[in-house]
Amino acid sequence: PGCSGLLSGGSGDLSEGASWSPRDPRTPRLLLAPSPCSPPAPFLLILVPSAPAHRERRLAVRDTWGGPWGESGTPPSRTVFVLGVPPSSSSSDTQRELLAEWRQHGDILQGDFGDTYANLTWKTLLLLRWARACCEGAAFLLKADDDVFVNAPAVATHLATWPAAPPRLYLGRVHWGVAPNRDPRSRHHVPAAIYGAARYPPYCSGTAYVLSRQAATAVLAAAPALPLALPEDVWVGVAAGRAGLAP
Template identity: 75%
Template structure:
């Protein structure tokens, strides 16, 4: 985990890594890591895809109890690149941010997966509805502190046996909180290579391996030259990056986009 910490720490940004383990050697390593960086939360449940909702519940509960001075919470998966300083700058530049902000790449009118063989399976007795309420992609989303508290209250009593991002969306809907779409979060969509897209026009990208994350940080540190106009950060810049991603995928026989963000 050491190399992943490079360049990621910034003032006024609090980060926490959720980790679980049962072996004594793992616990000792966690203790040493916690003493060094003071950013680990340990939950009493097995680390598995099925327990992602429990991880998010742990994170939100910890943030409510320990981060009273933090206006925003950013949740991101470990294979997601997020330009955290740029996200903070963009939020600070908004003229009026709603107190209860739930921000990300929104999924609308998603039907529950009823296939018991799928890891996204949602039984009818857990959620009988035909469509989920709108929710932000779990790859990366932002909650204001008030929104996080509202989600926790709204999700009280909800079964964790639904995908993590759906669980947050259900809790938000029960609290009367609706997600706000932000196109600059990539979600699970394809993001092309190049310093003007990932990290600038688009502030998050999914399925990015650590070597690529380090390269992107290096490219961002090199300045913004050549990224103005249609290469910029506004709606046209986002659209341009989307078109590039799908062009890479189509012309490359399906090998562009996500794959080129790896090694």
Template identity: 65%
Template structure:
């Protein structure tokens, strides 16, 4: 009997081309899983939109970052998706939840090497809605530190010591009783200078889980202080509300593809404004809506 030669794994899709000139003002990097094709397409169809120009003439560009799937059919599908959209960046490591740190390191290295003149980088999950016009306007109009690390801050988080836990951190790897303040990994911003500092610190920092903790540890070693923004939603899911999504919040978490399109349709249809009272209550009102969603949803 003839022996069949083992099937070689399909090569990864070609990496996205370097940033054009002028470079994007905000480079958006979205970690995603191979099976999340519907989420990626929803981001493209809504707030991400590939390469576009936000109000004020500020260009943005969206890239999705993945690892290697377990099945050849999934890899073939990724190759076809990459050829169609040109926005997939794939690393040579298995796409698993514990590998999110390696995925984050890949996206930071790609940004530094292939898009080094972009002033700001946004890392956002593929189930997050981001108000890019509001965020880019904030970044362009404010006086920020050169090494900006901006997001929804977590304080006093303790490492998970349970060996069976999803975010297990052995004491031998990180012995301290609590992590330093860090920005929620659902969505955070790094300036170009902060990206350089985090990458310089990365080889000296153990890759603990979750990945946002690791970025925070790298930032602390580099002397980059995280800055809190209440307009970053963190892990909160704000229910569809034109005022919150259109004016107040920079990000909201845990939205499926249909919900992303629903919010986008609401804003495109002119339903993104706030009344005088809503504007006065601002983030507090949106946080109360999110709390109600969690209690009654």
């Protein structure tokens, strides 16, 4: 149950009536994991999908928008990077480097799946489940790619002072009326067998988006029925839509 279940290979899902189990084939084994959040939990949990070879990008994030903030009065945050397994051609050396980086910074979450474009949704599923199981007290989650710059202190301050922030918040740059890519030559290809509708529901760009704790729980509750072959940001949007949540 909880974080210990996820870290030991179980689902780690804390929601009532959870549909995941330790035998769920979509529960990747964890190779590296950060320590669970200690009370008091961060107000903003920053979750950054990265790639094993992107060490310099992670260093840049730690040194800038994802690192400790010096502004007094800014809500506290924590940053976690989520990765898959490096390509076999460089796996042993890269994995040793990742282990050293994890020992130094303690902020890497690595699942036992190939780190490929096709597996981006695996990363999002893993980071959301780790957040739910191991940092459940965080009020908001900011998912942001490792090649963007986010004014995270401003985001946190805005969320903390927004009097009308809805409990189930899904916030970002919204894509409307996007049609699935049916071209089998494209890496964005989604066959009708995976998603048959002519249009996706509104969804936030995967570059960066915010989910409140309640919204993240709603997305996870809808996730088991959805194929991981959908594009990552579309997958979140479809799960949100099925949970009655609009961006």
